[in-house]
Amino acid sequence: MKYDSQKFRVLHNKEIAPGIFDMWVENPELAELAKPGQFAHILVPGKTLRRPISICEADKTCLRLVYQIKGEGTELLSKVRVGDELDIIAPLGNGFDIRPDKTYCFIGGGIGVPPMLYASKQKQKPIVITGFRSKPLVILQGDFRKNNCELYLTTDDGTAGRKAFVTDVLNEVLDQVDEVCACGPLPMLKAISAICEAAGKPCQISLEERMGCGIGACLVCACAVRKNDGSTDYVHVCKDGPVFDSKEVVF
Amino acid sequence: MADLSVKVAGVEFANPLIAASGTFGFGREYSEFYPLSTLGGISCKGITLKKRLGNPPPRIAETPGGMLNAVGLQNPGVDHFIENDLPWLKQQGTVIIANIAGNTYEEYAQMAEKLSDTNVDMIEMNISCPNVKSGGVQFGTSCEGVGAITREVRKKCTKPLIVKLSPNVTDIAEIARSAEAEGADAVSMINTITGMRIDIEIARPIIHNNTGGLSGPAVFPVAVRMVWQVANAVKIPIIGMGGISKWQDAVEILMAGATALQIGTCLFTDPYSPVKILDGLNKYMEAKNIKTLSEITGSVIPWT
Incomplete structure (x- = not known):
């Protein structure tokens, strides 16, 4: 695996929903190596441990990282200004294995939605299901629409899109796809995995855990x-994932 | 370029920086960043006689100026290490130290015997892992325990033997004396300090093991104090560690009495920290016209 720790220049860092930030960082050498499902390990100045953030999009020169303030580290990250430099190890981990000859349903829940934008962009007209707790937390709908996908929006309280869980939609569309890729809260991933297993469809899930080195050493x-x-x-x-075959994972 | 080489228990190191056990795996991951010969040595992930799964996650929590960990000695076992990791490590142009942990005298002695038949350079006996009941810490917190385990392992160990000391004791100098008296060639110190964090939203410890070992800059002054106390108590060399993250820290722990040093947590913050520490050490020595690192070791002049 190729990765390195280098400086990235911050091009954009704006709040797109309460506590959720959209950041673009530039480093041509490392950005072009990124694949959907991989993550960036960001050194927040003053903190001992880096913050692992999934890659939301990448082009030849930049990574897009959409993150939520969860604690002191991500709060400091949200205050980083355009033009500042961040020390980032990227891209890390194994991404989604997306085959040209298969059809997919991409599912994101909450802050698990951003990596599914990058993943879904690998396919023409894929099915995408996004789920959020409530309307103020809905993000990236315009980006998915630009990508010409069959987009579903659900909220737990019905304040935007359908009042449903992503699994309700999955049950309706599962027949149309060969495989499912998902990222989000563990209970959601567990439910999606059970549905896919019952239907005999492969399912790749992206997991999250408190990390140290980010490269498989610690x-x-x-x-x-x-x-x-x-x-x-x-x-x-960090090293074997973050994307796993759902049948391997012990929930 | 100043002469950064050091000698510990007869083993030559190209420079005093050794990757600390548990932070560097078996070297392969960090070799993506720089040749492992950048480091003077590598203390490998702690190994046990048989494979261990380790503790359930979460295994890490950040703390002010540091972190807690409770990995619980996840490792593939000593035989796997000897067959799969050691041959590759020995080609990397750096000193390779095997770190061993166990539950009984016999387990430690058996591992020391197996490793003595290999080309590993040194053995570091971990009797201070705070995160497993069978991590040897039961031997590491009393003079009698340290003396007895050192004596038993010494009988089977033909490699230079480093005893890694726990800071979770009343008088670390007495402990170090016991290790020295029973044949330790060097001591490394300090292992992590036992700590705890609680998630106040759910009233649960952040780490699944409830408690973990504190490392990082927060423990550095404790390490300096303990190295200094042990340096005044024993004649065998000390490998100093505990929160070293910049070249100034390296100089400081050498002044306290260390001959070489280990770095760990700072690798997570900055994988390139060894390169930066070595550069700083070199410039410091040139500016002060210091010819060898041994001139710095123990050079602190305490107030009387």
Whole structure:
């Protein structure tokens, strides 16, 4: 795997929903290596540990990172100004395996929606299901629409789109696709995995865990997986993931 | 270029920087950033006699100026290390230190015996892992325990033996004396300090193990104090560690009495920190006209 820690210039860092920020950072050497589902490990000045943020979009020179303020580190990140430089290790992890000959349904829940934009852009007219708690937290709908996908919007409280869970929509469209890719809260991923398994459809899920090094050396971001012989093992979200075959993951 | 080489227990290091056990895996990941020969040595991830899965996640929590971890010695076992990791590591042009942990005297002695038959350069005996019941910490917190385990491992260990000390003790100098008396060639210190963080939204410890080991800049002054106390108590060399993150810290811990040093948490903040620390050390030595690092070791002049 090729990765490095380098300076990225901040081109954009704006709040797009309460507590959710849209950031573009520039480094031509590393940005062009990115694949959907990978992440960037960002050094927030003054913090000991980096913050792993999924890549929302990438082009030849820039990465787009849409993140939510969860604590002190992401709060400091939200205050970074255009023109500042950030030290970032990227791109890291294994992304989604998206095949040209298959049809996909991409599902994002909450702050798990951003990486699905990048993933869904790999396909023509894919089915995309996005779910949020409530209307103020709805993000990236315009970006998905620009990509000419079959877009579904759900909210838990019905204040935007359908009052439903993403799994309700998935049950309706599952027949039309070969495979599902998803990112979001663990209960959502668990429910999606169960639906796909029952229907015999492969499902790739992107997981999150508290991380240290980000490259597979410190072993802190453990994820329990089922091995072929039936035993359980711990692999690591940063290096073995963040995208896993849902059938391997022990929820 | 100043002479950054050091000698610990007869082993030559090209420079005093050693990657600390548990922060560097078996080297492959960080070799993406720079040749591993950039470092004087690598203390490998702690290994046990048999494969261990480690603790359930979360295994890490950030703290002011540092972090807690409780990985719980996840590792593939000593045989896997010898067959799959050691041959590659030995080609990297740096000193390779195997770090061993166990539950009984026999486990430690067996691993020391197996590793003594390999081309590993040194063995670091971890009797200070705070995160597992079987991490050897039961041996590491009393003089009798440290003396007894050092004596048993020494019988089987033909490699230079480093004893890694726990800071979670009343008098670390006494502990170091026990290790020295029973044949340790060097001590490395400090392992992490036991700590805890609680998520106040759910009233649960952030780390699944409830407690974890504190590392990073926050523990640095504790490390300096303990290295200084041990340097005044023993004649064997000290490998200093605990929150070193910049070249000034490296000079400081050498002055306190360390011959070499280990870095860990700072690699997570900046993978290139070893390169920066070495550059700073070199410039400091040139500016002060210091010919060898041994001139710095123990050079602190305490107030009387």
